[in-house]
Amino acid sequence: MKPVNFDYERPRTIDEACELLASNSNARILAGGQSLIPMLSMRLSRPSLLIDIAHIKDLSEIVATDTHIEIGAMVRQAVAKNAIMIREYIPLLSKALHHVGHPPTRARGTVGGSIAHADPSAEIALVAVTLGAEITYRVGCDDHMFDATEFFIGPMLTVAPPDGCLVKVGFPKTSKICGTGFYEVAPRRSDYALASAAAQINFDSKGAAKTIRVGVGSIGDFPERLDVDHLLKTDLNDESIVATVETAITEIETVDDLHASAEYRKRVAAHLAVKALQTARDEVREAPAK
């Protein structure tokens, strides 16, 4: 379990990192390393140059804009999990981060790294797709923005430019009144999930549902959103939630592997999506308006 040898650079600015990326077609960005280093150790990945972005100061910031919370590429999962701004404005991500790996991997792993790695069972990617996060890559001197719902195209496959460096991920802020739910089923704590689901309901000031987002992960090649817009016409009762989710999930392609059948994953994901929606609804029905 020793990686193939490689060169190592430690740029101080994003521009410098992009120059290095452009100079070597077999270069990889190293952020927290919690996915990349195992792949190096197993020699599944054999880059000739690693570009360590941990020393680029701008990348460790969490910034609030009018509409989004932008998480820099080097923000570690443990930092994001404890960040008040994220708890307040992206509560769904806060909930999901509890399920990401375990304390030692969260202490090193980054939010952006998980998205760039694009593991089909990654919780952070599921939240990004569910909420429609904006993923920004720097290529040369230009920023390219990708909608998370179109970013993931296969297991560990994204539409990211090969010579680009992820700089930030912007998650839309919730409305003032909002409920969230996140659930997953895994063989044991901190293991890869067999099925996962995330839900967020934004309400208007009168308590009517304004937007409803539900996503499922770990059951196909990448996380996907369920089309549940029909629920906006209902009062979010249990029967409508179950019926809408069960219809929507038939559209999702699921995969078999030695851990679980496609049929089982789909059934569990539907159940979790219902539970996530119910939790999101009940959070608001119980809590008074802010």
Place this chain on the structure above:
Amino acid sequence: MIRVSIEVNDKTVTAEVEPRLTLLDFIRDVAGLKGTHAGCEHGVCGACTVLVEGNAIRSCLVLAVQADEQEVISIEGVGGDLGRSGELSIVQDAFCEAHGLQCGYCTPGMVLAAEALLADTPNPTEGDVREAISGNICRCTGYVQIVEAVMLAADRLANRNYKSKPGQNSDQTRG
């Protein structure tokens, strides 16, 4: 080769290393401290857990070059006076007393995961303890006695009005 300088248990170790050298191999082969165990070497077992800047991390998933100029505590530095006094730490002592180990291969990692937990969370619940060691695999004990050992250590630390190291937040409690 890249020159790195890592503070291991309060002692600066400087060496020219290949970029692919993991922190685990740096600690074992360059610093010569064999208490940090190499298990799976790809981030699954937790045997190689050490503290970097106070956080429990897997040393097989960090390159030595990434830990340049940082502070590392390995199992040898856990005891009294960063291990120099020869006294076991309260956590290590509790592992012995509660029979929190059998073959001992996972123990250094378990102890460091527990030390990191108790530095931040002086009054952990059993759930907190299980969460903290959820990335550490033990094939002997069935975990029950390990959890008991960490709870025992937490009790003892609380009862002796334990002061945490400067810079660490000891007032934080779980709501």
